[in-house]
Amino acid sequence: xxxxxxxxxxxxxxxxxxxxxxxxxxxxxxxxxxxxxxxxxxxxxxxxxxxxxxxxxxxxxxxxxxxxxxxxxxxxxxxxxxxxxxxxxxxxxxxxxxxxxxxxxxxxxxxxxxxxxxxxxxxxxxxxxxxxxxxxxxxxxxxxxxxxxxxxxxxxxxxxxxxxxxxxxxxxxxxxxxxxxxxxxxxxxxxxxxxxxxxxxxxxxxxxxxxxxxxxxxxxxxxxxxxxxxxxxxxxxxxxxxxxxxxxxxxxxxxxxxxxxxxxxxxxxxxxxxxxxxxxxxxxxxxxxxxxxxxxxxxxxxxxxxxxxxxxxxxxxxxxxxxxxxxxxxxxxxxxxxxxxxxxxxxxxxxxxxxxxxxxxxxxxxxxxxxxxxxxxxxxxxxxxxxxxxxxxxxxxxxxxxxxxxxxx
Numbered sequence: 332x333x334x335x336x337x338x339x340x341x342x343x344x345x346x347x348x349x350x351x352x353x354x355x356x357x358x359x360x361x362x363x364x365x366x367x368x369x370x371x372x373x374x375x376x377x378x379x380x381x382x383x384x385x386x387x388x389x390x391x392x393x394x395x396x397x398x399x400x401x402x403x404x405x406x407x408x409x410x411x412x413x414x415x416x417x418x419x420x421x422x423x424x425x426x427x428x429x430x431x432x433x434x435x436x437x438x439x440x441x442x443x444x445x446x447x448x449x450x451x452x453x454x455x456x457x458x459x460x461x462x463x464x465x466x467x468x469x470x471x472x473x474x475x476x477x478x479x480x481x482x483x484x485x486x487x488x489x490x491x492x493x494x495x496x497x498x499x500x501x502x503x504x505x506x507x508x509x510x511x512x513x514x515x516x517x518x519x520x521x522x523x524x525x526x527x528x529x530x531x532x533x534x535x536x537x538x539x540x541x542x543x544x545x546x547x548x549x550x551x552x553x554x555x556x557x558x559x560x561x562x563x564x565x566x567x568x569x570x571x572x573x574x575x576x577x578x579x580x581x582x583x584x585x586x587x588x589x590x591x592x593x594x595x596x597x598x599x600x601x602x603x604x605x606x607x608x609x610x611x612x613x614x615x616x617x618x619x620x621x622x623x624x625x626x627x628x629x630x631x632x633x634x635x636x637x638x639x640x641x642x643x644x645x646x647x648x649x650x651x652x653x654x655x656x657x658x659x660x661x662x663x664x665x666x667x668x669x670x671x672x673x674x675x676x677x678x679x680x681x682x683x684x685x686x687x688x689x690x691x692x693x694x695x696x697x698x699x700x701x702x703x704x705x706x707x708x709x710x711x712x713x714x715x716x717x718x719x720x721x722x723x724x725x726x727x728x729x730x731x732x733x734x735x736x737x738x739x740x
Contacts, residue, residue: 342547342548342551342552342560342561342564343543343544343547343548343551343564344386344544344564344565344567344568344569345568346543346547346627347386347540347543347544347565347568347569347572348568348569348571348572349620349623349624349627350537350540350543350623350624350627350628350631351382351534351535351537351540351572351624352494352495352572352575352576352620352623353435353436353439353620353621353623353624354435354436354438354439354440354442354443354617354620354621354624355432355435355436355439355530355534355624356534356535356575356576356579356620357439357579357616357617357620358439359527359530359531359534360375360531360534360576360577360579360580360583361579361580361582361583362527362583363527363530363531363580363583364579364580364581364582364583364584364585365583365584366524366527367524367527368511368515368584369507369508369511369512369514369515369580369581369584370514370515370519370520370524371515371520371524371527371528371531371580372512372515372516372577372580372581373515373516373517373518373519374520374528374531374532375531375535375573375576375577375580376516376573376577377518377532377720377723378531378532378534378535378536378573378576379535379569379570379572379573380720381532381535381536381720381723381724382535382536382540382569382573383565383566383569383570384713384716384717384720385536385541385691385694385695385717385720386540386541386544386565386569387561387562387565387566388694388695388698388709388717389541389542389544389545389548389694390544390545390548390561390562390564390565391558391561391698391704391707392545392694392697392698392703392704393544393545393546393547393548393549394548394549394552394553394554394555394557394558394561395554395555395558395703395704395705395707396549396703396704397549398549399542399545399546399549399634399638400541400542400545400546400635400638400694401421401542401634401635401636401637401638401639402638403697403703404417404418404421404638404639404693405418405638405639405640405641407697408702417693418639420689421635421639421690421693422635422636422639424538424686424689424690425538425539425542425631425632425635425636425690426632426635426636426657426658426661427661428538428539428686429539429628429629429631429632429658429662430632430658430661430662430665431662431665432537432539432624432628432662433625433628433629433658433659433661433662433663433666434661434662434663434664434665434666435662435666436621436624436625436628436662437464437467437468437471437621437625437662437663437666438461438464438621438666439617439620439621439624440467440617440618440621440622440625441461441463441464441466441467441621441666442617442621443613443614443615443616443617443618443619443620443621444463444467444614444618445463445614446610446611446613446614446615447611447614449463450462450463450466461666464663464666465663467621467622467625468659468660468662468663468666470622471622471625471626471629471659472655472656472659472660474626475626475629475630475646475652475655475656475659476652476656493616493619494612494615494616494619494620495571495575495578497612497616498575498578498579498582499574499575499578501578501582502577502578502579502581502582505581505582505585507581507584507585512581532687532724533687534576535569535572535573535576536687536691536724538686538687538689538690538691539627539628539631539632539635540627540631541690541691541694542631542634542635542638542690543627543630543631543634544565546631546634546638546644548561555707558707625659625662628658628662629654629655629656629658629659630646630655632654632655632658633646633650633651633652633654633655633658634651636650636654637650637651637654642654687724688721688724688725691717691720691721691724692721692725695709695714695717695718695721698714699714
């Protein structure tokens with residue numbers, strides 16, 4: 332098989348990779364490297380394996396059934412009370428979760444813009460308005476409203492690729508301690524690492540991407556004959572995205588900052604290679620990553636809400652515009668009230684890590700049903716492997732909740 336054939340048959344996998352390589356990935360991986368060195372690289376390795384397995388299941392569901400995950404939830408047979416409970420749970424989890432994620436995306440986008448331009452911060456009685464976040468939110472809402480996200484996505488994926496190359500090259504050029512890097516793939520952690528551990532998993536295995544990929548896969552390909560292309564698409568895209576995340580963590584391990592509050596602090600890990608241009612490179616990369624994720628999060632949330640409610644899922648429909656707008660506004664509300672961007676980004680990733688067991692557990696269960704997938708259902712070994720991944724994410728999610736309650740993370 333030639334490279335040209337492979338590239339021509341790749342699908343929406345790069346969109347999924349671009350969606351999880353957002354400002355949250357840059358921030359969480361950098362913080363993980365700064366605080367724990369290379370010791371949490373294994374968590375990113377686990378994230379890559381988990382993402383490949385779960386996204387393959389979601390893509391297979393979309394291809395074989397011709398429906399996305401939200402439509403499958405709405406049309407599932409059985410107890411109607413259980414069905415409506417699942418529908419409500421998914422709307423709340425994805426709607427609110429994507430609102431939290433969107434706040435981090437918008438804040439991360441402005442975090443990069445601050446390198447080039449500082450927006451005014453008007454103070455109202457009891458409220459400090461982050462006008463830079465407001466501007467970014469309005470920009471994202473406008474792009475989604477007019478439906479130009481596809482053309483923009485191509486440009487932004489290219490920008491994220493440029494940032495990814497910079498991080499990968501920097502990780503190598505900073506001459507890390509390779510034996511220590513290898514040791515980082517041996518699982519180990521302390522109680523202080525738990526919130527970061529959950530956030531690292533949440534930054535890669537993003538719940539809304541499972542819904543997004545199923546929806547895009549059923550449009551890109553048709554039927555069981557294309558399953559092989561879907562699998563190649565998601566494996567290549569997620570592995571490359573995971574390698575970028577690992578490179579960011581390695582750069583973070585060499586970052587001299589004691590605290591990260593802006594893009595200049597994040598960029599200090601690049602200064603040894605790029606000098607004074609480092610902060611501009613980081614600002615540019617954060618804006619690109621933030622805008623990409625800011626577009627895909629409301630898009631996926633809109634598809635889920637409209638699919639659950641049996642509304643028109645075309646991007647220009649009133650239902651999609653209202654659903655996407657609600658998620659952008661929710662994210663904008665959090666992002667414009669003076670909360671530190673790094674806190675928003677990190678907490679959004681933490682929320683994803685907590686929501687993941689709910690979404691992934693349902694996907695694993697439904698993909699094992701002969702009634703749904705027939706001969707293409709999960710085999711017992713595959714279900715057991717996916718179940719083990721679900722169990723790990725569940726335990727980490729429960730521990731993260733305990734950590735939040737105990738230490739007020």
